[in-house]
Amino acid sequence: MAYILLRDLDIPDIGKLDVYTTNGGWEGFKKAVTQHTPEEVINIVIDSNLRGRGGAGFSAGRKWSFIPKNEPVKYVVVNADESEPGTFKDRQIMEKNPYQLIEGAMICAYAIQATAVYIYCRGEFWDLAHNLEACIAEAREQNLIGQNILGGNWSCDMFVHLGAGAYICGEESALLNSLQGFLGQPRVRPPFPAQKGGGLYYEPTVVNNVETLANVPWILVNGAAEYKKIGTPESPGPKIFSVSGHVARPGNYEVPLGTTFRELLFDKAGGTGTNKAFKALLPSGASGPVIPVTEQMLDTPMTYEALGKLGSTLGSASFILMDESTDMVWAAYKMIKFFKHESCGKCTPCREGTHWLAKLMEHVIHGEATMLDLEKLENVAKQMNGKSLCALNDFAINPILATLKHFRSEYVAYIKTPAPAAKPKQPAPVKKQLEEVAEPAGD
Amino acid sequence: MLAEKYAERIQKIFSKYPDKRSAVMPLLYVAQEEFGWVSPEAIEEVAVLCEIDPTQVKSIAGFYTMYSEKPKGKYWLQVCTDFPCALRGADQFHQALLDHLGIEEGGTTEDGLFTVEHVMCLAACDKAPMLQCNFHYVENLDMDKMKALLDQWRADAKDSAAD
Ligand SMILES: Cc1cc2nc3c(=O)[nH]c(=O)nc-3n(C[C@H](O)[C@H](O)[C@H](O)COP(=O)(O)O)c2cc1C
Ligand code: SF4
Numbered sequence: 001m002a003y004i005l006l007r008d009l010d011i012p013d014i015g016k017l018d019v020y021t022t023n024g025g026w027e028g029f030k031k032a033v034t035q036h037t038p039e040e041v042i043n044i045v046i047d048s049n050l051r052g053r054g055g056a057g058f059s060a061g062r063k064w065s066f067i068p069k070n071e072p073v074k075y076v077v078v079n080a081d082e083s084e085p086g087t088f089k090d091r092q093i094m095e096k097n098p099y100q101l102i103e104g105a106m107i108c109a110y111a112i113q114a115t116a117v118y119i120y121c122r123g124e125f126w127d128l129a130h131n132l133e134a135c136i137a138e139a140r141e142q143n144l145i146g147q148n149i150l151g152g153n154w155s156c157d158m159f160v161h162l163g164a165g166a167y168i169c170g171e172e173s174a175l176l177n178s179l180q181g182f183l184g185q186p187r188v189r190p191p192f193p194a195q196k197g198g199g200l201y202y203e204p205t206v207v208n209n210v211e212t213l214a215n216v217p218w219i220l221v222n223g224a225a226e227y228k229k230i231g232t233p234e235s236p237g238p239k240i241f242s243v244s245g246h247v248a249r250p251g252n253y254e255v256p257l258g259t260t261f262r263e264l265l266f267d268k269a270g271g272t273g274t275n276k277a278f279k280a281l282l283p284s285g286a287s288g289p290v291i292p293v294t295e296q297m298l299d300t301p302m303t304y305e306a307l308g309k310l311g312s313t314l315g316s317a318s319f320i321l322m323d324e325s326t327d328m329v330w331a332a333y334k335m336i337k338f339f340k341h342e343s344c345g346k347c348t349p350c351r352e353g354t355h356w357l358a359k360l361m362e363h364v365i366h367g368e369a370t371m372l373d374l375e376k377l378e379n380v381a382k383q384m385n386g387k388s389l390c391a392l393n394d395f396a397i398n399p400i401l402a403t404l405k406h407f408r409s410e411y412v413a414y415i416k417t418p419a420p421a422a423k424p425k426q427p428a429p430v431k432k433q434l435e436e437v438a439e440p441a442g443d
Numbered sequence: 444m445l446a447e448k449y450a451e452r453i454q455k456i457f458s459k460y461p462d463k464r465s466a467v468m469p470l471l472y473v474a475q476e477e478f479g480w481v482s483p484e485a486i487e488e489v490a491v492l493c494e495i496d497p498t499q500v501k502s503i504a505g506f507y508t509m510y511s512e513k514p515k516g517k518y519w520l521q522v523c524t525d526f527p528c529a530l531r532g533a534d535q536f537h538q539a540l541l542d543h544l545g546i547e548e549g550g551t552t553e554d555g556l557f558t559v560e561h562v563m564c565l566a567a568c569d570k571a572p573m574l575q576c577n578f579h580y581v582e583n584l585d586m587d588k589m590k591a592l593l594d595q596w597r598a599d600a601k602d603s604a605a606d
């Protein structure tokens with residue numbers, strides 16, 4: 001089947017406006033603006049059951065429907081911060097097929113009657129962001145963006161904003177703060193971005209991921225019913241899986257949701273490419289729990305629901321593969337260092353907790369930990385759970401808790417002198433435990 | 444002064460946003476391009492342009508990793524050593540690069556040409572080992588390719604010095 005998202009694989013020059021247009025580009029947008037009311041567009045997207053590709057999997061159409069109709073100023077913000085370890089799909093869309101994102105964002109803008117669209121790119125997307133600006137300028141010249149679009153009454157401009165290196169700015173409320181020139185730290189919700197007071201410049205705002213919006217033109221052209229024929233009823237549509245780590249052919253693979261792990265990992269990515277077997281998979285980058293690769297699991301269809309049943313999440317579908325040579329304690333250590341570095345520092349449990357977990361993991365790695373330290377590791381992680389303003393805090397404990405759950409013996413192998421009769425005790429409150437850590441947080 | 448030298452570019456930046464404050468990040472990039480780093484003077488100037496307090500500009504410059512608060516080498520090499528890249532040898536590549544240049548992590552070569560830092564995921568995990576050189580992607584690296592690139596950059600630097 002022809003690609004829906006990674007269309008550059010079928011049409012290498014799809015990044016040029018004329019090539020995009022002659023290959024059906026802008027048809028969805030023109031259809032939306034000339035044949036449908038904004039409400040109809042929202043209903044089509046609700047019907048399609050398109051779910052957000054940025055991580056949480058929330059219905060895109062329903063999110064759009066939350067925007068109040070009568071506010072004079074409304075925004076669409078495209079989340080192009082793509083900083084989850086193992087995720088590189090939005091980059092390929094924007095580098096190779098930028099107009100499809102631009103068109104999808106403009107359909108969303110029409111549906112909520114937005115006054116402006118901002119694309120927030122992570123700072124390292126420096127070159128592609130400048131190319132996006134050039135693409136927007138060309139589309140503006142063709143009256144697809146800007147004043148009185150396609151000769152109608154609606155006007156909406158589009159701008160690119162560059163971040164500057166901070167994972168937390170992918171969290172939507174931190175992203176909005178960053179775009180407004182504040183520190184990129186999450187906001188207290190409610191109000192949510194869709195509500196007056198919660199969005200960009202405190203106006204009602206839709207925040208969607210790049211890949212989510214790249215689905216929208218196809219849905220407008222082909223209809224919700226056709227879209228639902230791809231994938232499974234709960235998880236319809238195509239999905240890009242970013243596959244990295246110990247595989248023969250790392251890269252982005254677009255397959256329908258509901259494809260089996262085996263097909264993706266072996267037919268597409270070529271297995272490990274060595275005589276070693278797969279050991280473990282992180283299906284949602286560093287943020288979701290790791291799961292062991294088993295024969296039974298390989299025959300499972302990949303959907304939001306199935307990953308939940310396997311004890312993890314689909315997230316943004318960033319598949320990091322580990323073969324049997326991988327030291328899972330080292331893996332957890334690498335990941336906790338990431339979260340410690342990326343904690344924005346606003347909440348004490350997250351700021352101090354990630355610091356402390358990293359410290360404890362350092363002890364383990366250096367062979368200085370006791371069995372009691374493993375308990376401590378687990379206690380701190382469990383006590384952090386749900387105690388902070390945003391999900392980064394909860395992401396951070398996953399590498400520790402999931403590796404302890406599935407690969408505990410590897411931790412034990414690092415313990416030189418098991419403590420005598422480590423008797424189970426009541427966990428001390430996090431704050432008390434943190435006070436035992438002499439060093440201040442941060443580096 | 445940035446305001447005079449980049450008048451047109453700065454005007455364009457302000458025209459994108461309903462609030463001057465939003466220009467702080469793009470203006471910090473302008474300053475960094477001009478001076479090679481975000482100097483205290485640059486921070487003062489950005490603050491005046493955005494009509495906010497210099498301490499706020501300073502805290503923003505400090506929050507993000509891509510603003511440099513001290514001078515870097517002409518080529519700022521940011522090597523990804525995050526987990527997916529590390530599964531494909533990025534830690535060893537990073538160390539080999541440091542050894543080859545005779546510097547420590549975060550250090551700059553004596554000729555002022557190269558600064559090497561390790562960074563978190565750059566959305567190029569399928570092309571590891573990789574780095575960004577002054578925010579441009581350089582991918583699928585090994586030390587042989589790296590040495591050739593370093594030679595090329597040294598030659599480029601000599602040429603631009605001769606101009
Ligand atoms: C710490 C953190 C980092 C995130 N990073 C990203 C990101 O890089 N890209 C993204 O699209 N969503 C990211 N999200 C999810 C966004 O907050 C938000 O849910 C998403 O942009 C909504 O778009 P969607 O509904 O189209 O998926 C992140 C969330 C958290 C908590
Ligand atoms: S949970 Fe962590 S990253 Fe999120 S707001 Fe709190 S300190 Fe910042």
Ligand code: FES
Nearest residue numbers: 523528565567568
């Ligand atoms: S881990 Fe290096 S680019 Fe993603």
